[in-house]
Amino acid sequence: MTSYLHSTEAYSQSELLSDISPEGQADIFKAGHRNSYNAGEILFHEGDQAFRCYFVQSGRIKVSILHEEGKEAILRYVLPGEFMAAIAVFRGKTYPATASAVGPVSAISWDRTTMITLMHLYPPLAVNMLRVVVDRLDEVQKRYLELSAEQVAQRIARALLRMMKTSGRKTDEGIVIDFRLSRQDLADYTGTTLFSVSRVLSKWEKMGHIKSGRERIVITDAHALVAVTENS
Amino acid sequence: MTSYLHSTEAYSQSELLSDISPEGQADIFKAGHRNSYNAGEILFHEGDQAFRCYFVQSGRIKVSILHEEGKEAILRYVLPGEFMAAIAVFRGKTYPATASAVGPVSAISWDRTTMITLMHLYPPLAVNMLRVVVDRLDEVQKRYLELSAEQVAQRIARALLRMMKTSGRKTDEGIVIDFRLSRQDLADYTGTTLFSVSRVLSKWEKMGHIKSGRERIVITDAHALVAVTENS
């Protein structure tokens, strides 16, 4: 069994904290508050004043933006060991997206003034922030290209592989994606509809590439999904 | 007639240079090299080592990413007064996209070592960079949502209105988009095909919303386009 954050040592994995001493990191975490959220609970809404930023300890957080008439685009899933909304808080703006807990989540959070203080105490934080946001920009741009150039099946395959890499847990059935993931979520993540996702997954299940149940997907033949990805 | 950069005074418009004294700004520009590019000329390719970054003085630069099999997504048009690729150079990575001159372009460019030196001399540069990249991230995310939620006509209307705002020039015909913009470009910008764009524009021309010619679009009824945008 693989997991990403058993204890506090794993903090240093975060890209935001590189080049900061272990003591400094401990200091930073001590300045934050521990929070827990239930499945489905909303941490903040798009447009709210950005008062607090978060570090995810366990669970997954869904970050999405909404369009009029209910359409939702999932921008990313925040994994344990990652920061969220740090930049919005630093800049003192509103949150650019909505964050909600996928399952039970525990996190550490800081308010704006604390964060600003920490940034003065630990200068690498600012540089790391720039790096993080650039990486994120690159990723969104790549997904933008995929959305405009690829077909639904291709995009779904890519999404599953990505989730497998970041949240896969090996079982005897195959590699299970380790959080609640509905057809609707996958549709919102890939820019299609619940129905299309359902049809594609059903087909793949018959072909033996995956197994799936309610909000649960197991990848049994990752290689086949890669082939879908490459096949125009 | 409106133009965005008649002389060097306009430099200070750039978001990257705010909180830097006029002398400092002059200093920064003196450290760069003046370059000229012909229409269609490529400044750099996606994947190249990022050696130089640019400040556009006049003309437009098209920033795009390529998908296998020729599909192209236009991420943005860089306008006079804007910086380009500053972050890629700062981070010492490869360019994440390809940049090409839309018409004749004049620009100022800096190499990596010069830039790093300047960043030490003028600390606000780093903070401004963070702000710029965050704004860009917000914009791509917004376009990602549009691409996944809206229809072709809506996206084209939005694109035209955006270009009208940033590059519109008032004439007696209406507001002309002041650079060469082909149907294919508009298609690559909105994630559709040349044909669909052509059909939509033809329709709008018949309805009197726009006038158009070869690589040239004049908006005669912006309000009607806004209506298309809002109308689901």
Place this chain on the structure above:
DNA sequence: GCCGACTCTTGCGCCAGCGCAAAGAGATCT
């Protein structure tokens, strides 16, 4: 002023993907 290269238009056929509805399969609560 003619030629060649490029851009744009439009008709036609087609299909990927959407939307709906109705039924099935799991969860959860009492």
Place this chain on the structure above:
DNA sequence: AGATCTCTTTGCGCTGGCGCAAGAGTCGGC
């Protein structure tokens, strides 16, 4: 255990948008 709620599947019809091909318009070079 039964009731209820949510999530998922699947058939059916439809249509927005794609792809191609043929032709017309436009520009620039020689």
